Structures are given as C-alpha cells and as structure tokens.
Amino acid sequence: MAESYDIPIIARGNIIMPGEDAVEFAGRGGASFRTPDPHQHIHDLVLGNPVRLADLMDTPMAEIIDFLNEVGKRMHIDDNPYLQESFELALRAGGLAEPILKGVYDGLPQMFDPVALFEQADRTIGVDYLDGWVPAPGDDANVRVRAVGTRQLHITAGNVPVVAALTIIRGALTKSDVLIKAPSNDPLTANAVTRTLIDVDANHPVTKHVAVAYWKGGDEFMDSQIVRTSRIDKITAWGGMSSVKHIQKFLTPGIDLTAMNPKFSMSVIGKEALESEATMEEAALGIAVASGLYNQTACSNTRIVYVESEDDEESLEKVVALGSKVVAAYQTLPDVISTPADKPNRDLDAEMEAVALEDDFYHVEGDTISGGVVVSRFADRVDFYDQLNNRVVNLVPVPDLLEIVKWCDDTTQTVGIYPESLRERMLDPLSLAGVQRVVGLEGGDAMQIFHDSHSLPPGMPHDGIEPLRRNVRWVIDHRPSHAALPLSIAAE
Amino acid sequence: MTQVATAGLELSADAPETWIDGGFEPLYEISWRDCEEVQTNALIKRFEQLKGSVAALDKLARREGISTISSVEDALPLLFDHRIYKSYPLAIIEKRQIGKLNSWLDRLTTHDLSQMDLSGLTMIDDWLDRLDDFGMLVGTSSGTTGKLSFVPRSKVEFPSWQRSYYEAQRACTGVDAFTDPVPTFFPGYRGGHHMMLKMLNLFNIPAAGGPEHYHTLYQTHIPADLMSLAARMQAAEDRGELDKLGLDPALLKARENMIAQGKRREQDIEAWFFKLFEEFRGQRVKLGGSFADLIRTANSGIEKGLKPEFGAGSFIMTGGGMKGFKDAPDDWEGYVKDYFSLDTIGMFYGMSEVMSMSPRCSAGNFHIMPVTIPLLFDADMNLLPREGVQTGRYAFFDLMAQTYWGGFISGDEVTIHWDEDCSCGWKQPYVGPQIRRFAEMEGGDDKITCAGTAQAYDDFMDYISEV
Helix, strand or coil: CCCEEECCEEECCEEECCCCCCEEEECHHHCEEEECCHHHHHHHHCCCCHHHHHHHHCCCHHHHHHHHHHHHHCCCHHHCHHHHHHHHHHHHHCCCCHHHHHHHHHCHHHHCCHHHHHHHHHHHCCHHHHHCCEECCHHHCCEEEEEECCEEEEECCCCCCHHHHHHHHHHHHCCCEEEEECCCCCCCHHHHHHHHHHHHHCCCCCHHHEEEECCCCCCHHHHHHHCCCCCCCEEEEECHHHHHCCCHHHCCCCCEEEEECCEEEEEEECHHHHCCHHHHHHHHHHHHHHHHHHHHCCCCCEEEEEEECCCCHHHHHHHHHHHHHHHHHHCCCCCCCCCCCCCCCHHHHHHHHHHHCCCCCEEEEEECCCEEEEEECCCCCCCCHHHCCCCEEEEEEECCHHHHHHHCCCCEEEEEEECHHHHHHHHHHHHHHCCCEEEECCCCCHHHHHHHHHCCCCCCCECCECHHHHCCEEEEEECCHHHHHHHHHHHC | CCEEEECCEEEECCCHHHHHHHCHHHHHHCCHHHHHHHHHHHHHHHHHHHCCCCHHHHHHHHHHCCCCCCCHHHHHHHCEEHHHHHCCCHHHHHCCCHHHHHHHHHCCCCCCHHHCCCCCCCCHHHHHHHHHHHCECCEEEECCCCCEEEECCECCCHHHHHHHHHHHHHHHHCCCCCCCCCCEEECCCCCCCEHHHHHHHHHHHHHHCCHHHEEECCCCCCCHHHHHHHHHHHHHHHCCCHHHHCCCHHHHHHHHHHHHHHHHHHHHHHHHHHHHHHHCCCCCCEECCEHHHHHHHHHHHHHHCCCCCCCCCCEEEEECCCCCCCCCCCCHHHHHHHHHCCCEEEEEECCCCCCCCEEECCCCCEECCCCEEEEEECCCCCECCCCCEEEEEEEEEECCCCCCCCEEEEEEEEEEECCCCCCCCCCCCEECCCCEEHHHHHHHHCCCCCECCHHHHHHHHHHHHCC
16 A cells, blocks of 8 residues: 655644655555655744743643643544544554554543643642742742743654653643654654644644654754754653664753653562462463553563462473463453454564474463463573563563562563562562562452553653653742842731 | 486485585576476475484474475475574573583484583583584574574585585686685684584685685684673673673683674774785685675775785685675675776575575576575465565575475575576576565564564664664
C-alpha cells in the first residue's frame, strides 16, 4: 500500500500544510508522508523570546484546566476525524492489537479529567506556585517563590499514543511552551491532539504554545538551530541516550535534559507460590497479567520471572508446573488486557525452538501466538532475554531472591511481587538498586490485578522522576526584609 | 540415478566432497538443473548417514516427525537455524563448565567427543585447541549479540574444504594456490579459532608459501573467551567487579591489549602497509583486508605521497563490507586498483557455516558451486520458487559436510538468479552483488517502544539515525 499522508507543521495555532517546499519521507507500514520543509520553519517552531510566555503565565490554572476539559470532551475517537486518522496509522505501524489500541484511545478522554489534572499540578508543583508568587512561611515572607514555565523540546516515542497527549497536558500544566518532535512511526497522534486544541480555541494561550513537527533524526541543521539556550530550556527525550545521540553535541549547561530511558521489567515469586495448586494458580495469573498486559509491548511488562527454588529435579518440576499454568492463564485474560498475537514473532520462535532442543538446560512451552514460557533449569536467564515479547516469559529458578538485586538497575522499571509477604524483604534493596515501582500479583482476579497495578493517583513519579516539577523554573523573588516587615505587621 | 554425467563430468551422490576434484571449470559448465537429481540423492544419503549419530538432528527430526526424506522439500524443516550453533547457556562459559560445553557440542557432530580428555581445561581457547588435536576443526563466529557460535567441522572435511577454497581463489584471480604460492599481507590478527582467522591460517599460510611469507598486522589473536565474555566483562567492569568474575589474569591483560590495539588500529595498518610497500617493492604479492582497510590505506597513501610498486601479477583478495566506513568512492574498486597499481580484485561470497565459497565472476556475481544446494525463503519462511530472480533469506544444504548436518538458514538477504544467464559464461545459480545482513536491517522493520529490549534500542537507534 503506497498511501501518502500530508502532515502539517502545527505552530502555535497555525496549521502549515506541505506546499511547494514539501519534503517526503517513508513511514512504517508502507505509507509515505509529506511535510513542509522544517528548515524553512525554524522560527515558527521555536519561541525565541521567552517573555512571550507571559500570556500563559497570566492564565490561571483553573482556566487552563477548563480548556483541557473541553479538549478532553472531543478526545473520543468516534467523532474526532483527526484521531480516527492517527488510530488507523498507529494500528498499521504499531505493535498493539486492535482491541488494545482501541482501549488506549478510549482512555484518552480520562487523561483530561479536570479533577485529576488539578491534583496532578497541585500535588507535584502546587497550583499556588503556578498561579502566583508564594511567600516562604513565617518571618521569611519577604522571600517568594514561583514555578515559572519553560521552553521545552520533547522527542517523543511512538509505541503508546498516550505519550503525545501526555506531553501536551504536561506542557499546559507547567504553563510552558512545548515543541514536539514527532516520531516517524507515529507522526500523527500529536498532530491530532493539537488540531483538536485548535478546534476548541485557536487563540487560547495553551494552543499558542504548542508546536508539532517532524524532522529527520540526526538533522544537524535542525538540532543546531533548535537546541540553543536562547531557544530551549528543557529537553525530554524518550528512549534515553540513544535518542539524544545526535543532539548531545549541542547540549550545553543551561539546557536541562530528562532522558526517559527504555525500561525492562520483571517479577519475583516466593517459594510459597509452589506450595499448593491454588497458590501456583494464583501466582500464575499474576504473572500472566504482568507480562500479558498490552500484549507485552510496554516497558512495565514482566519479561523475566525469578522463582525462589533450588535447581534439583524435584524443585524444577514445580517451576515447570508453574510455567504451564502461566501459559494456561494467558488464555483466560480478558481481551481488553491481552489478546493472542495476530502474527508470530519469527525470531523469538526460532530462539524458543533452538533452546527447546536443549532439554538439559531449558523447558519450553507455548509459542509466540498464544503466549509461552521458557523455564531455565539453572539460575540464569536465557541469553535472548532482551527479545522476550508476544507474551513469552522466562522463568528462572534462584535459591536466594536477594541475589537478583544485582541484576536490577536504572533500566529495571517495574517489579511484580508474589506473595505480598515477600515485599518487605525485597522493597528496600530493589529501590536502592534502581527499581522504580513494585507492584503486587496476588488476588487471583485478572481485572483487579490490572487495575491495581495500572491506576496510579495523579501526580505520581514517572520512572523515578517527577517530570512536572523538573520542567518548571523555580524562581525566587527575594525582597529586602524591611520592605516585607510593615506588610506582616499590617496583617496582624 | 546416483550419478550425473554431463560433458564428461561425473558427480557421485555417494561422495559430493569429491565434486570439486576436477576443478571449478566443469562445474560451471553444467546447468544446476542437471545437478538437481544427484544433489537430491546426495542429500538423502547425507541424512541417512547422519541420523542416529548427530543428536541435535535426531531431536529436530523427531519433533518434525521426519524419519526419511525423498526430496529437498522434505528436508526443509531440518534446516538448522543459526541459533542451533549457539544454543548453550552463556552461564556455562562464564563458569567455565567445559564439560557441559563439550557435551553440548557432542550433540552436533558424529565424532564421539565424550572420548576426549578434558582434564585441566579452563579456557575456551584451550578446549578448542584440544578439539583440533582430537580431530575436530571447530570454528567460532560471533553475531550481533556477541554470543559465540561453534561450527562443528572436523578434519574429515578438511581436504575438500581446502580444495574448494583454492578453486574459488583460482576462479576469481586465476592463481592456483596449490602450485603458485604468493607472499600475502593480511591487516589483522593471526591464528585463533574464529572461523575466518582459522581459515586464513589453514589455507592462506600454505598459499603464501609458509608462515614466514604470511604477514599479519598483529601476531596474536582474539581469545574466544574474550569474545564470548566481552559484554559481561564490560558490565562487570562498570560495576567495579571485574576481578570478581574470577577470570584468568592473562585474559584480563589480553583484553586491555585488545582495547589499546583497537584504538590504534587505523594508524597501525597504515604504518604496516607502508613498511611492506618498501620491503616488497617490485615483488609479486597478495593483499587481504576489508574494503574499508584498503580504501583508508589508499586515501592516506595518496595524502602522504606514498605509492606502492608491487610486481606484475599482484592481486587483492577482499571482502567484509564497508563496516564503519562512510564516504567510500562509488568506484572504490577502480580507486583501489589505481592506487595499488594492480588489475585483479578477487572476492568470495561465503560464511562460517558453509565450506564451498562462491567466487565472484567477471560480471560481479557470485556463482554457487553444486556441492551447496541453495534455497531462498520469504519473510514468512516459505520457500521461494527456484526460478527467475528471487530475493530472500539465504539457506542451504552444504553437501560437503560429512560429520555434521550441513542444512543451515543464514542471516543474509540475497538475490539469486536461477536462470543461469550471467554474461560471464559460468552456469549455476548466482548471487547478485547486493548482500544484506538481516541483523543490520531489523531496526528498519520494527517499531519504537519504551520497553528496554534490544529491539527497542535498535528501533530507537534507527529512528534517530536513519529516519
């Protein structure tokens, strides 16, 4: 299919369609794209004069949230043609099956929920600090602090379309100017959200501070023009160092970089799981949810499962039995959580078939369509652990679960725990090693485990970072103490 | 029919390893379609010979429900994926459990490796040395993951392997290594068990006229132990725990040397080549090295005004792609020939897992000799028709393999021309000059995710660097 899409540059309320200066690029899934030449639109993309953020600074948070609420009401795919187009493209380019992608899109309006948005801003930054100057307590009231918006460049990832919406929301909640460099495998979602902003109010200060464009990664001219302290204060790069590989030579003190690294997740299962059929089934379901969620396309998905066990034959048989139950549990998951893959993963199948011939070392069950397990018969993960996907997990017997801490680091995002009694033993060592979230696998109810591990209260840290707090500038208004004194006396 | 007789050539299905004995010319005079029957019969015989004595083949055949074959198609499920040659757990190398590694390899060969004395072995290189002494010729290769593959070849294969290598050189350069030794320069390591270096040692030292005529940039090799543990050693070093891995201090020292050498390599090559230019002025020589090495040397020689003047009949044997080298001139061959003042650049298409190299013809294509049954698969691993021009994943049955199973699926995407219409006049299927490694392309077909998998990293690299 050689379809061609026209992708405009969206710059502060203006839609710039590809015209005579258009450049073309090949996208994923066989489509090609035309976009205006970004080299000709540098000044549309960046905010050269930061004082022009005054309009957003002067807009009260309540009004920003009202606006986002209106936008959220139009974030329904059924009656939003922009989202329909980006959904269609994401389906073709992405790794998510239709029911799951539909679920992700259906979740978009909720992201704009006004109560949650307020809480998000208030709990991380404090709305008072965003809307005005907040005096220090007590006798220090002559010193005031404000959270001031910044000029941000976001290099986004395309695997989960919420990243685009999340970025725009976070920009608005920090009263900041946001430039989004769209990814080639999802060039449309950020566009779709931004065009909806324009439809709601093209002149709203939030709309006036969002720009979206696509340019080729490693385009030195673009990087050198954009990544300057005179034009950008903060960069958020999804994908970690590799995504800033090309811009790093332009990074200088004064530009604050937040790297959202690629992550890897795992589960740890205590020996209690192997004690009875019932506990085995409960643990197996927990593992199935943690690994099967979104068909194992997310960074929070378990890929390796460390099971507290010796490696004698009798013990290993129990680990193998747990593995069988995990494969069985995948088949019972509701469609909104997980589905069989629509096509096999050839490389992973080949890995599984190769180690299946090595029954001294591994036990293999299932496949890359319906899900599977590879049980190591010794205390080490499979060598292809970084290819585990399509709901395939590696069960690894380890005699001492604390040993696994040495395999955790900054790239280890989420660790699933079973049973809960194991949590106290593991929590602090895991935290120190770099793990960013510990979730539970108990309960035996797939939807409940999904809900519990998935829904966070507003304003929680993201991968060990507080992105909102980090993306504002904390400014001090330090007045002479004698100037403040009469005021405080007057207040009494 | 167990023999084919065309143009006076007799190919016996009982001994495909002898097909090269009459030289490459008769093989390229016959059509592959006239070889098809004898190839199939030879494949059937190989399967009959090897089943029951190659455990990994038996297990695969059992899983696929295959006990006999009567056609090439029947044998397709028995092609070994490249992962089969590295399906051991890396942990047994880390813990130097040579016994387990030996038992693992035993499943791939008809030789009874359980009879081998393993006493005193703690290093992979020493184990590979001892395997050589035992009658094996196991070569290693490392893919993109860095995990070592072990190709279970043995001395049984050696004579035909060597003959086909020399015939391939003769086919693309006209020089017969059996009768006409030429001093050789190779800008790399010397010895060791890495398959390419092992082949250079086995074949190019005699072809040079002996070790004293075979000149390498370095006199050492990269220990297999170091190659297989490189990633884990780096991780341990980052944690400040390199000493806790319990590795031989000599290995750690070797690693340091390699790192230092790697940094100096470009300057070293230059100095080494320029020295040889002087010493061998006017003499007939053979030059090896990758395209990139040759171009770089030419660039720097031109800049410094240094020009080699080798004797008539000097030639280059090269390969290896443009890895790590950008800005190669379009006509790099002409450029290199001009600089080195020679007329012949010989090239093969081959890989560690196949013995018969495919020489490049005068039209720039690589012709496959009939001892290899070539196959192409599409992305869904369906066999592509053996007709016309097809592009896909290259797989083959290497009928020269007598002590291990020669069926193999490679990681290369190639174009095969089945109609034998090459302007050079040689017959047999030929591979066009565009050869790509799937591992290098993978990022291009996948998607960006936030998950920290290798795939995700590759995707991101792709997204940032190529899009």
